[in-house]
Amino acid sequence: MKKGLLILLMVFLALKSDAFQNLDSLENALKTAEGKNRVDVLNKLYIVYNRLNPTKALEQSILALELANEISYPNGRAAALNNIGVIYKNQGVYDEALEYYIESLRISTEINDKKAQASTLNNIGTVYSLKKVFDKALIYFIESYDLFKSIGANGSLIDAINNIGNAYMEMGREDLALDYYSEAMALSSKKDVQIDGTSNSLNNVGNVYFYRGDYANALIYYQRALAMEESSGNVLGEAYSKSNLGATYIETKDYKKAQINLDSALTVASDMG
Structure with missing residues (x-):
């Protein structure tokens, strides 16, 4: 029987947090941002607040979603939906998280945003892992892995590899899991990979x-x-x-x-x- 410890499943946020240096710069940018740019800033604020204050992060995502709907900005809408799904996933509300992820995936597929597709596919996989449906989780993780690899997103690819390893770990395939973790560490050691x-x-x-x-x-x-x-x-x-x-x-x-x-x-x- 497994002892009690935490398997860390990596979820993907819609935008990279390094787009702005810190919280203050994002807050300042929000004061003058309009339209699509305002949606993007709100989604980036979510990333910062998700580490500090999940309630505030959810507020930013809801504002981003409302504005994206208002101005018909599908990229921003898909991002906000994905981010809201992450919050619900973290709170253990898995079915609601899936609803947001699936709608986000539908939009990103429709607009052919492969990076967003890969991110959301991975996040759906994390929900199935948490629900202990590991065979289904693997399907989504591997599809996410293939998409990240096809677009050369090595930083995200590393996290996808870790999640595949986690699924095998939960299934009792420790040797196979270790192979994936080792692959992730080897890739993360490359100089051209920033994660x-x-x-x-x-x-x-x-x-x-x-x-x-x-x-x-x-x-x-x-x-x-x-x-x-x-x-x-x-x-x-x-x-x-x-x-x-x-x-x-x-x-x-x-x-x-x-x-x-x-x-x-x-x-x-x-x-x-």
């Missing part, structure tokens, strides 16, 4: 060692993942890593360290809803 999700591969490799009962190696990978999340300021990612560290410390009977990490993860999860 902030290398920690996901580290967490996932840690999961393999955890399930095998090799807690010393699991701790090494979880600690490396936590260090990367802390350096990037990804508070939610820190919570995932600390939860996994806590679960591992329980197995090694280091209850003091387990309590510290789990309390910290719980605080973040509660604050972020």
Whole structure:
């Protein structure tokens, strides 16, 4: 029987968060943005707030969706729908998340936005993984992988590879999962690949060692993942890593360290809803 730890499923946001340097620049841009540009800024604000304040993130996405509908901007509408789906997925409202994802996929397919299609296909796969329908999740993850690969989106491809590995991990195919995680880490080490999700591969490799009962190696990978999340300021990612560290410390009977990490993860999860 599997012990309790978190498999981190990567979801894809509609736009890259590095389009603007920080929250202040986005807020300033919003003051003068109009039309399609305003929709895009609202969707980018969602990305920032999704890590800090999910309630505020949902507000930005709803505003983006309403304006995109008003001005008939399908790209912005698909993005906002996808982002709302991510929020509902994070809240555990899986059926509602699927409704938003499916409508987003319909629009992105209609306008032939392959990157948006791939992102939403992946997100649908995450919902099926969370619903424990892993064979169906794999179908969506692999289709997402193929699309990302066809357009050369290596950063997103890495996260898609991690998710395929996660699905195999949940199905008890640890060796196959490790092959995918290793592929993800190898790709992320390339100089021309700019991503902030290398920690996901580290967490996932840690999961393999955890399930095998090799807690010393699991701790090494979880600690490396936590260090990367802390350096990037990804508070939610820190919570995932600390939860996994806590679960591992329980197995090694280091209850003091387990309590510290789990309390910290719980605080973040509660604050972020």
